[in-house]
């Protein structure tokens with residue numbers, strides 16, 4: 001399995017990070033992608049990448065909730081640290097926590113989509129309470145080869161389909177799928193496994209039976225199992241296909 005979204009460098013793991021990695025390996029997680037947030041978490045991310053080079057892969061970008069009046073400086077910083085990144089992220093729009101800097105968030109997203117284009121990298125996109133703005137930005141910035149993950153997807157099937165008219169986007173599915181949320185279950189059932197990747201978003205959004213507790217990559221299997229149940233296929237099939245999707249997106253590995 002590949003955990004396509006985990007903040008392993010978060011301080012929530014400071015006391016037992018080696019054990020967390022060990023547990024992930026023991027449950028079959030072979031790789032994980034560490035999305036950046038901003039300058040303040042950069043050093044921790046770098047340390048984590050250096051400690052587990054065979055396990056952790058770097059994404060570079062500016063998280064929408066870290067976009068404020070200083071965002072140009074933050075973007076310059078993220079851009080200067082693109083080396084070795086397998087993706088641009090996490091980027092996107094968040095109108096849930098605050099809409100104060102929505103205009104700046106859109107500008108930051110537009111610029112980072114240009115980086116993805118220039119470097120030919122996938123995007124890891126966070127979008128919360130901002131679907132109209134997300135779609136108009138993707139439409140405006142689209143280019144042949146635009147691709148990525150719509151991480152922690154919480155939108156409708158229609159919005160996901162529209163995003164896929166502008167680029168090739170996979171649906172990032174995490175712990176939320178294990179909550180009694182009929183809506184997301186319905187959305188997932190409308191798409192093929194070829195369009196889905198697994199993620200934990202740890203330390204947040206733990207799947208059942210760990211809901212409310214700290215999340216970690218070892219729990220990815222609960223997400224795979226829930227997806228298998230929803231799609232009426234084996235967990236092995238879910239793992240095989242979603243791993244292939246992630247390998248192809250981040251490492252260009254074809255079947």
Ligand SMILES: [Zn+2]
Nearest residue numbers: 005035090201
């Ligand atoms: Zn994240």
